[in-house]
Amino acid sequence: MLPRQLRRQGLAGRRGGARPVPGRRPPARSHALRAVRRARARRLRAGRAGQGGLSRGAARAAAERPAAAEGGRMSRRFLLSCFACDPDAGSEPYVGWHWAKTVYAGERRIVLTRRHHEAALAGRRCRGLSFRYFDLPFLSGLDHRHRLMKLYYILWQICVLPYAAWIVWRERVTHVHHLTYNAVDFPGLLWAIPGTRFLWGPVGGGQTPPEALRAYYGAGWRRQRWRAAMKAALRINPLVRGALARADLVLAANAETERRLAPLTRPGKVRRMLETAVLPAAIAPGPRAAHRPLRVLWVGRFEPRKAPGMLIQIARTLGVRAPGAFAFTMIGGGEMLAEARARAADVPGLEIRGEIPFAEMRAAYAGADVLAFTSLQDTSGNVVLEALAAGLPVVALDHQGSAEILPAGGGRLIPVAPPVRVIVGFMAALQALAEPETYAAASRAALANIRAHHGWDARAAAFRALLDAKVAPLDQGDHRPRLPRRGKRGVADQPPAAKSARAMP
Incomplete structure (x- = not known):
């Protein structure tokens, strides 16, 4: 015999596939559920049509991101790799800070930098700007002028890659931009993160000291010749070739660096732009x-x-x-x-x-x-x-x-x-x-x-013009593999076809 509660509702079972008992009118609740499912399916189909076939999670993220102020440009979320970023210092830390604060003003961006800079950045909050810090144990106190800093920079770039990939997945990052250090021979490894647009630069270091003035280097000239040979071998450097292949835009800070990089990629990808400016x-x-x-x-x-x-x-x-x-x-x-x-x-x-x-x-x-x-x-x-x-x-x-x-x-x-x-x-x-x-x-x-x-405002305007012209929105025409992204209940979003079938009544 059926339970009394089910007999009262006129149902023949408790799970999917249940049929109404003959002679009984289906309860109002089942009609309401079916109406909700039909409305959900209509919204899903309309959302997919309006978002170019995106999954529900991607369509929701696109709807939540505010539209850009100019020209209805689709919004973007950036991860800025700034190994050096300090508003109270000069040189590379100065460059990293002002690119994050001024050049990217108006965009939603996350700055990935060293924990060494956390104290200097603690009170420097701007709209749309947030920070993530990473340093290797016992090495966060190294100053950027330390003689071993270049070696630590390479080690930092290798170790930060999993954390950066997690940030991209967790925060729905669409663009990754490697800013500092701006060394031409080591572009980091963040270009390897799938499902994002990659930008590199302004990159420098393609220049070499003049042979006519080698006397000022003394015994250190032999080291400069070795470095010049390394720069001449950029075409066989797998990291440089990988970054150039994945990049949508590469900025070269001077003519020497542009001449080294431009022949290694398609025409028009490498553009000239100085990395620094003044307020x-x-x-x-x-x-x-x-x-x-x-x-x-x-x-x-x-x-x-x-x-x-x-x-x-x-x-x-x-x-x-x-x-x-x-x-x-x-x-x-x-x-x-x-x-x-x-x-x-x-x-x-x-x-x-x-x-x-x-x-x-x-x-x-x-x-x-x-x-x-x-x-x-x-x-x-x-x-x-x-x-x-x-x-x-x-x-x-x-x-x-x-x-x-x-x-x-x-x-x-x-x-x-x-x-x-x-x-x-x-x-x-x-x-x-x-x-x-x-x-x-x-x-x-x-x-x-x-x-x-050479004002920061002029540098920002020139960069935004290049960004809009050279880098297409990730939501349009991008079929590269994406990392799984969590839905409402922490479950990875399923492909659009599977979600549509599940949403149908």
Whole structure:
């Protein structure tokens, strides 16, 4: 005999396939359930039609993501790989922070960085910006200038891959962008995460030091030749080839890096864009006037590739030829600091201050007239942009990052040549800038250059235009395999056909 409750409801069984008892009207609840199922099936079919055949989970995620402000562009969620990201530091950490905060403003992005930067980033919250931290045990205290940092960077990129893949799956990330470090010979491994668009750069490091100035490297020149051979072998580097094949857009920070990468991938994928810029608030309100003596500033690491010995030779020679006409100041730390101080002890008008906090650099630029940039190997040179923003003319070698920045105005470029000719060229440029009219014109050109080409707002606008033009939305026409994504109850979403069959009454 059937249970009393089922007989009262007029059902012949308790599970699927139950039939109404003859002579009994089906209960109102079964009609309601069927109506709900039919409505759910209609919504599913309408959602699939409107979302190009997406599964229910993907359609729901697409509906939840807010539309972009311009042109109805489909929304995106980014994972930014910023090994170095610190708003209170210079160099690569400065670049990583401003790409995450300024260039990607208005997008939903997750910054994956080192736990070493957590304290500096703790109070820097912005709309749509969140952070995830990862460091290997006992190594989170390493500063980005440590001599073993490049080795740790490679190890970090290998170990962070599973965590990054979990973030992509958990947060429904659509785009992965490798930002820092921006080394051309090791693009990390995040390009291997399936189901995402990959962006790489701005990448630098394709440049090599000039053979004519090898004397400034001393015994370290053999190492530079080995590094140059490694860069020449990029075409057989499987990590570089894999990143280029998976990338939708590759940004090269200078012409040397672009020439190395462009032949290895399809035309138009590698585009030129400098990796750094300056904030509008850091730009001086107007041009400056030269002082007497002309105050020449040098900023950088005391290491062979920055050629601090070149400036010491320039200061020594000008001190003899034009006594009292120039005053030189060198700021920075590094392995050659003690040696530089010993060599500069008998040079009149030359002061070596050593390393100072990044927050004090604005005052250092304000107290100078000209920046002498003697670097032999640099992707761009943050200090060049910082000096231009302060209204300081820049004297630099005509190669690499300087050749990308200074042709638009605000500096003097010295052709690469043997050391004696380079030193003569620097001295001639400094003596010309000691003239008030020449200096005032150069200062105006420096400010015009930085306002027109090298503000973070201009960099963000140029990147967004490239992103919209070169990177199609992931939701349209992408058939690459996706990682399983959890549904409402923690179960992986099923293929659309299976879900449609299950949703039918």
